[in-house]
Amino acid sequence: MESRSTAEAMSVRECPECRASVPVDDRYVEWCAACDWNVDPGAPEPEPGRIAAARRRLAHAHGEQLAAEMEQGGGQSGLVGRDAATVSAFALSLVVHGVTVVLAVTGILLVVLGWDTGVQPLLGALLLGLAAVLRPRPARLPKDAPVLYRADAPRLFELIDEVGTAVGTAGVHAVVVEPGANASVTTYGLGARRMMTLGLGLWEVLPPQERVALLGHELGHFAHGDTRRGIVTGGALDALATWFYMLAPTPPRGLLDRFVNAVTFLPRWTAYGLLVLLDHLTLRASQRAEYLADVSAARAGSTEAAVGLMDRLLASQAVGPELRRESVAAQVRGGPAGREACERAEQGLWERLAARMGAVPEREYERLRRVAARRGHSVDSTHPPTHLRRRCAAAGGPYTAQVTYDEDRGAAVAHELAPARAALARRVIRDYAG
Template identity: 35%
Template sequence: MIDTTVTGGACPRCGTATVSPLHTVPWCPACEWNLEAYDAERIGPLFGWRWLDRRVHDIGYRMTRRQFDRLLGRPLGATGAGAATIVTAAASGLLFLGVVALAVTGLWLLVAFPFPGPSLLVAVPLLALAVGLRPRFGRLDPHADVLRRDRTPELFALVDEVAQAVGAPAPDVVAVNDELNAYAATVGFRRRRVLCLGLPYWGSLAPQERVALLGHEFGHFVNGDPRRMLLTQPAFTTLGSAADLLRPAPSTAPGFIEMVGTALGWIIQYPLSRLLFALHAVLVCVALRDIQRAEYLADEMSAKAAGTAAATDLLDATLRVESMALAVRREARAGHGPQRWQAAVAESWAANADQLPRLRQLSAREEASLFSSHPPTGLRQLMLDGAKRHEPAVVLTEDRSARIDTELAREYEAVRRTLAW
């Protein structure tokens, strides 16, 4: 194992030796002095101006910590919508009414004046804008493979058990894809519930960690997550779509009139586009506060289903997803399936177990952001530590986990070939 942890001078606050894993800006592991520091080399640019990126990071870190302190120790049943969700829903309602007003005005201009006529010059753009800004309700990923209950009964039985354990409705659709991720979503106007499991991720997890993953994803169906509420959808799409529609496109036409038109477009459209984008960013930042709250609550659902220990192990997996990806890809190229993926990932993690405490702390710096949908992984683990301990409500044995993998053998092989390529 290569130890990349560097110790520096003593902490000016408590005297403990500072640490710098992965050659980051050092901090104190005891009192967390300097943990909030902006590390430009690792966090990367957001807006491109160092002073602005630093300021936005500072604000994001403080807001993330403030939310963590407010939620720490609150009961599991506190799943009601917060103030941010109310603001988001109100803004969504106003935006939706604005789109309806554009459509109604365009139709009125078509009906109230002789056709064809000058009113078309206004009616058609208004109708086109209304169509472009219409609410998007999402759709099923066309690249995901939808599973049938009669072909994968063991997996569906586990899904039903975990959903019942957390008090969530079972998904309407269960699908798999080749990503190192998993998600639960609601799509379409009918708001169908979808669970999608990335097989490289699912296949690398230990059995009880799989239960924790399902518990977390199903928690999003009952934790008031604004992303899955019909009333809040316009807040996430309308202003951003308007900014894109109004952004002037560069003209390649050589004529003088075209050049004048392009210049006027930049003078009028560009400032308006940037204003709409700024409003969109502010609204999304507000909505993300409640989305992060929903992630904490989903973690508690995960602990309720699989036990606190398994939920914590699952969070550790997210800290080391890069090493997981390397191990899975290596084994896939060697022709191995999920059994070997699990073994390779476990070996990699065992060899680097001593780095985990520092990585958990480091996540509070590198994952804190105004524009992140998830709280830092380390804070999520601390939230679980401060909550009531749970024993597993659903236990997945090695044999049953293996039977589920056998059901998915065809999908695993397709994913293995994709990873090998």
């Protein structure tokens, strides 16, 4: 991993708890490395919703055990196993989709056979609408983000193909470029073609080999499998969550509201119970797939790059505020002057972001690692805690890079991304403040 900024702090103060020396840098939080004074001064994270909270508890419960298994060398390669839990999850998912099919068939029968009454066709149309909402749907290519195909960016796709070979899978058919600090893979369309999403807010701040590690991690999800990403199990999870929210109680303003809440009480909590059960059956395998994807990141880009990537993920929470700050600063003036300021801000936006994130000192990364361990930080409610992923990535291997990202390749890929970078810089400056 490339060395980070080592700029000296402007002054030193005494820790009020243990009297150790504390470097002071106005850009970052003051904290004591000796006793952890003020290491996490931020407000507590907002309470997640009921479903997210249940998933986070499961994620933390499985995280430590799976991390220990990975550190001991368990499950370093191969597909996520088809164990009893996975088979049970698939069967439960089919039952959930079976309910949707029953709703659709019943709706059709009511519409076709119930024309003698005025009520049955209306009820049938309602059931058909409900089935349409609950049906499993393949992802689609977005219409509001740049989409690159092989002909648009041959060197980028060549890099992705090479990383895919290193981790034991094929490349992708399309790359969606977005402004945020994110990356993901999924399939789209009825043909289940592969799509990768690259967030420039993450891609642009990563050193070269960490970009390779990022691609290795995302393609590792294809290499190792993840039942929660499939249309059957993933669709069932979405359907159950939809049931739960559709059946949510309304504030009781009258007798009718209380009656409806009472009628929907049992179906609502049945849906919630099935959702928790399906989460329980799939989350361990999904987290194992995440750890294996981290192994793929290390194999493709090196262990050092995979560990560095975890640190960048911890710091990436600052990317959104940085982009909003750029947008607000450019829009404070109205009229022609404001338009000119926006145009100037669009130029070099991603370079400025990379420079700011590249200047984060090692001391701040250490603070973020300690905060992550305290809070059990994870990318979302289904990922293993990031500090455990980092620990496992550091313990594995060590792997040397199978794919290198040299200057020539970097320049070629940057040239292919230039139109998307310009379009998204314009969107960030003009829209992010809102």
